Structure formats: structure tokens, C-alpha cells
Amino acid sequence: MSPRVLVSDALSQAALAIFKIRGVEVDFQPNLGKDKDKLAAIIGGYDGLAIRSATKVTPQLLELATNLKVIGRAGIGVDNVNLPAATARGVIVMNTPFGNSITTAEHAIAMMFALARQIPAADMSTQAGKWEKNRFLGMEITGKVIGLIGCGNIGSIVAERAIGLRMHVIAYDPFLSPERAAQLGIEKVDLDNLLALADFVSLHTPLTPQTKNILSAENIAKTKSGVHIINCARGGLIDEKALRSALDSGRVAGAALDVFATEPATENPLFGHPNVVCTPHLGASTKEAQENVALQIAEQMSDFLTRGAITNAVNFPSITAEEAPKLKPFIALAERLGSFAGQLAASNINKVSIIYEGALVDLKTKALTAAAIAGVLRPALSDINVVSAPSVASERGVVIDETIRAAEGDYESLITLIVQTKDEKFFIAGTVFHDGKPRVVSINGIKTDAEFSSTMIYALNEDKPGLVGRFASLLGDAGINIATLALGRDHQGGSAISLIAVDDSIPDRVLAGIRMLPEVRQASMLEF
Numbered sequence: 447m448s449p450r451v452l453v454s455d456a457l458s459q460a461a462l463a464i465f466k467i468r469g470v471e472v473d474f475q476p477n478l479g480k481d482k483d484k485l486a487a488i489i490g491g492y493d494g495l496a497i498r499s500a501t502k503v504t505p506q507l508l509e510l511a512t513n514l515k516v517i518g519r520a521g522i523g524v525d526n527v528n529l530p531a532a533t534a535r536g537v538i539v540m541n542t543p544f545g546n547s548i549t550t551a552e553h554a555i556a557m558m559f560a561l562a563r564q565i566p567a568a569d570m571s572t573q574a575g576k577w578e579k580n581r582f583l584g585m586e587i588t589g590k591v592i593g594l595i596g597c598g599n600i601g602s603i604v605a606e607r608a609i610g611l612r613m614h615v616i617a618y619d620p621f622l623s624p625e626r627a628a629q630l631g632i633e634k635v636d637l638d639n640l641l642a643l644a645d646f647v648s649l650h651t652p653l654t655p656q657t658k659n660i661l662s663a664e665n666i667a668k669t670k671s672g673v674h675i676i677n678c679a680r681g682g683l684i685d686e687k688a689l690r691s692a693l694d695s696g697r698v699a700g701a702a703l704d705v706f707a708t709e710p711a712t713e714n715p716l717f718g719h720p721n722v723v724c725t726p727h728l729g730a731s732t733k734e735a736q737e738n739v740a741l742q743i744a745e746q747m748s749d750f751l752t753r754g755a756i757t758n759a760v761n762f763p764s765i766t767a768e769e770a771p772k773l774k775p776f777i778a779l780a781e782r783l784g785s786f787a788g789q790l791a792a793s794n795i796n797k798v799s800i801i802y803e804g805a806l807v808d809l810k811t812k813a814l815t816a817a818a819i820a821g822v823l824r825p826a827l828s829d830i831n832v833v834s835a836p837s838v839a840s841e842r843g844v845v846i847d848e849t850i851r852a853a854e855g856d857y858e859s860l861i862t863l864i865v866q867t868k869d870e871k872f873f874i875a876g877t878v879f880h881d882g883k884p885r886v887v888s889i890n891g892i893k894t895d896a897e898f899s900s901t902m903i904y905a906l907n908e909d910k911p912g913l914v915g916r917f918a919s920l921l922g923d924a925g926i927n928i929a930t931l932a933l934g935r936d937h938q939g940g941s942a943i944s945l946i947a948v949d950d951s952i953p954d955r956v957l958a959g960i961r962m963l964p965e966v967r968q969a970s971m972l973e974f
């Protein structure tokens with residue numbers, strides 16, 4: 447029987463022919479993503495789901511998707527897909543990381559002009575017969591400073607276009623190497639400098655815990671007076687209420703928004719302000735970009751469903767059918783070790799070393815390395831995939847170093863990851879036991895034994911009596927259940943680590959409480 451794919455968002459119909467030619471049955475229901483009950487009622491019958499941003503792939507939907515093998519995102523952001531749930535169910539999630547980048551960058555530039563010359567308001571006034579020539583005094587773009595928060599694929603294209611407009615381009619992006627900045631002809635700055643200098647601030651990062659509300663009230667207050675803000679990335683990057691106040695006070699002269707904290711945005715604190723320009727998430731909506739992403743996702747999904755080939759998966763490496771079962775548990779281990787280190791590293795990772803020991807010497811360690819690097823970088827580049835991870839790392843000046851050697855320690859197989867930033871080195875090692883579950887067995891030389899769980903607290907603390915009890919009561923008082931607890935220390939009374947797996951997400955105030963304990967030197971919440 448041919449595999450069946452459901453298209454639940456408005457993909458270009460160019461995709462349909464590709465699916466059919468490649469032997470995949472396709473059901474095109476472009477509005478279904480907006481009706482979650484109808485989607486839930488039929489998802490069980492499909493092997494593949496092709497989407498844009500309207501369909502929300504929740505853990506509940508995945509529960510019902512009993513035949514689903516692949517989700518194809520015709521576009522870049524996969525934040526509408528619950529990745530841990532898809533991964534846990536073995537569903538491959540693929541995207542098309544480049545197909546709509548130019549179009550989205552062009553939209554950001556269009557938004558900049560709309561603000562600088564107040565085109566939407568001038569249009570409305572003119573068509574209302576007012577001819578208000580003196581009301582609309584614009585701003586010349588030439589010579590102005592544009593500050594890019596995030597300078598990956600789309601940010602880089604915006605930079606090139608802005609240079610063409612004779613603007614001065616500055617960027618804040620912890621993963622932008624000085625070489626890449628020089629190649630683009632832009633200046634790498636820190637966030638405070640960017641906010642102080644930019645006439646236009648344009649956002650181009652994924653939405654991650656680090657970038658959420660990156661334009662907070664506090665950061666908006668650091669902007670140059672009269673700044674214009676453009677967001678064609680993700681809604682949650684801006685504190686919308688704070689932006690409204692700054693527009694009301696006149697500190698922010700204008701804001702152009704393509705994306706909103708809640709979408710579809712039918713009401714929003716920014717609506718109705720005279721200096722706000724809005725579009726309904728149109729960044730990727732050109733005929734050219736939609737054809738690119740639809741054709742590409744149809745090819746990738748068909749190749750996977752009919753031949754098992756994996757391309758641009760954000761949650762699995764490219765490997766053949768024979769290699770898969772042997773590699774799978776070690777891929778999960780490498781990715782989680784990477785993610786552990788990546789979530790802890792603040793920024794500026796410049797080297798990742800990976801040591802494979804024991805039975806791993808016979809496996810395809812490149813796939814493991816790719817998984818580890820994807821794990822390290824994903825907290826900053828949410829849409830990175832295991833295929834692109836090594837090249838993205840090298841583009842960003844991150845040195846990757848792989849060593850394969852015979853077993854030297856207690857374990858049949860061991861992966862050690864060393865993540866180096868300008869200021870420090872972080873060591874983490876793990877193995878897979880016969881139960882197939884990945885485990886952490888040492889951190890910075892301190893031995894432990896912990897399984898990964900979806901939410902964990904990692905604490906570095908002094909080895910003193912009573913601390914475990916204090917952790918337990920802080921969490922217990924907040925109604926958070928401890929699932930498992932693993933400890934380790936270098937010597938009695940010395941440095942110790944605690945790995946606490948919990949059943950729920952940890953509110954900031956609880957984490958702050960843990961950090962305030964006198965014995966705790968560092969505490970972070972990690973998600974896997």
C-alpha cells in the first residue's frame with residue numbers, strides 16, 4: 447500500500463505532483479490545521495503530515511497519530527511542533543531551512559520602509575481624500591544604523607540588502623564569528639551597544655528560552671530614543687505590552703510586526719497604535735518561496751516514506767536503514783550530552799571535542815558527532831538539524847575535534863564531550879546500558895549516574911549535609927514531584943553535583959530559590 451500524506455496547511459499545490467510522481471498518496475486539506483478537532487479525528491490514518499505554521503502538532507495530536515512517521519514543515523520554524531513529543535514517538539520532523547529566507551528578509555526590508563515613510567498610514571489618509579502632505583514627514587534610510595538581533599540565514603540576507611541601501615549594519619549574535627561578520631561587512635556588537643546605537647532594530651532569531659522577550663521592558667528602555675523596531679521572526683521575542691508603553695511615550699517611534707505572541711492575532715495590545723504596522727505572518731508568503739518550500743518538503747517526505755532517506759530532519763541524523771538500530775541509542779546519548787552542555791553554555795562556544803571509546807569505534811561516529819553538535823547548538827539555533835550541524839558549526843568558527851580510542855575506563859562504550867568557551871571548559875560523559883537508555887556518568891570529572899528526563903535541575907554545590915532535604919522542600923512546597931535524584935562529588939566536603947529529574951517545569955521563582963541556597967554555586971533547569 448502506498449504511504450499516505452495529509453497536507454493540513456496552505457502549501458503550494460506544486461507539492462502535490464511531487465508526492466504523486468514518487469508514489470505517495472496525498473490528501474490536500476489546506477484549512478484543516480485551523481480545526482484541531484477535525485484534524486485529531488483523521489490524523490490516525492496518515493504516515494506523513496505536511497504543514498506550515500497554522501497546524502499545531504501537540505502531544506495530544508501525536509498520541510492519536512498512531513501511524514505517523516514524518517512531519518514535514520514547508521518552512522523554517524518548527525516551534526508549532528512539539529519536538530520532544532514527536533521525537534519520543536519516533537516521528538521524524540523535517541523542515542526546509544533555506545527555501546523562504548530571501549523572501550522573509552525582503553519582508554523585513556519592506557517593513558523598514560513602511561515605517562520610515564509611514565506608507566500604510568499615508569495610503570489610508572490619501573485614499574480617504576485627505577491629501578495630508580505635511581503630516582507624513584519621513585526618515586531617510588541612507589546612513590542610518592540597522593541593528594540585527596540574530597544574524598543567521600535571514601539576518602545575513604537582511605544585512606546584505608541593508609548594505610546595498612547604504613546603511614551601517616551592526617549585529618548581536620553570540621554565534622556570529624568575527625570572520626563571518628567581516629565577510630558580511632558588518633560590525634559584531636553586544637546587545638547593549640546594539641540597542642544604544644541602532645535607528646532600526648530588526649529581530650532574526652528563533653524563539654528559545656534565551657531569546658524569549660529579548661526585547662523586554664528593560665531592553666526597550668536601553669534603545670536609542672526614536673528607534674524603529676521590526677519583527678519578522680517570532681512573536682514571543684518582544685514584550686508586547688512594554689512595546690506598547692514605549693510607543694505611547696514616544697521612545698519607540700514605530701514598530702512593524704509580522705508575528706505576534708498569540709497567532710492568529712485577532713486582538714493585540716499593539717493594534718490600533720498610529721505608529722504600528724502589522725502584517726499577518728506574511729514573511730514567507732511569496733509565490734517563489736512557497737513553491738520552493740513545498741517542492742522541497744514533498745521531495746524530502748516522499749524520499750523518506752518510500753526509500754527511508756532522511757534529509758533536513760531536526761530530530762534525527764541521516765543514516766541508512768541497516769545502521770539505524772545500532773546507532774539509535776548512541777545518537778540519543780550524543781544529542782542529549784550536547785544539549786546538556788549547550789543549555790549551560792551562555793554563548794561563544796569555540797570548540798567541541800568528542801571522544802568515543804570502546805565498542806563505539808565500530809560505529810559511524812560522524813552521525814554521533816553531528817547529533818552531539820546539533821544538541822550543543824540547538825538551544826541557540828532551534829531549527830538546526832543533524833545534517834547541517836557540522837557545517838553550521840564550522841561557519842560559526844566552532845572547532846570540532848573527534849577522537850576514537852579503545853576503552854580506557856569502566857564502560858564498554860563511552861562518549862565524552864568537552865565544550866569550550868572563551869572562559870571555560872565543560873566536560874560531560876555518558877554511556878548506554880543494556881536497557882538502551884542513555885545516562886550521564888560524569889560531569890567535569892565528578893562521577894554520577896543519571897538517566898535523562900524531560901525536565902531536570904543541574905546544580906553545582908558544596909558537599910554539605912542537609913542540601914538534598916532543602917532541594918526537596920523547595921520543590922515540594924512548589925508542588926513539584928522529584929522523579930529521580932543523582933548525586934556525585936569529587937571528595938567529602940568538596941565540590942558536588944546534583945541532577946534532579948522532576949515531573950513538571952520549574953517556575954523561575956523556584957529556580958531562584960535554589961540558586962539562593964548558600965551551598966549552591968550554580969543551578970540550571972535543563973529540558974530534553
Ligand SMILES: NC(=O)C1=CN([C@@H]2O[C@H](COP(=O)(O)OP(=O)(O)OC[C@H]3O[C@@H](n4cnc5c(N)ncnc54)[C@H](O)[C@@H]3O)[C@@H](O)[C@H]2O)C=CC1
Nearest residue numbers: 523596597598599600619621650651652678679729730826
Ligand atoms: N515571518 C515569517 O514568516 C518567517 C519567520 N522566520 C523566522 O525567522 C527566524 C530566523 O530564521 P533563520 O535566519 O532561518 O534562522 P537561523 O537559525 O539561520 O538564524 C538564527 C540566528 O539567531 C541567532 N541566535 C540564537 N540565539 C540568539 C540569542 N540569544 N541572541 C542573539 N542571536 C541569537 C543564532 O546564532 C542564529 O545565527 C526564525 O525564528 C524563523 O522561524 C523564518 C521564515 C519566515
Ligand SMILES: O=C(O)C(=O)COP(=O)(O)O
Nearest residue numbers: 498499500521522523730
Ligand atoms: O518558515 C517559517 O518559520 C515561517 O514562519 C513561515 O510561516 P508560514 O509557512 O508562512 O506559516
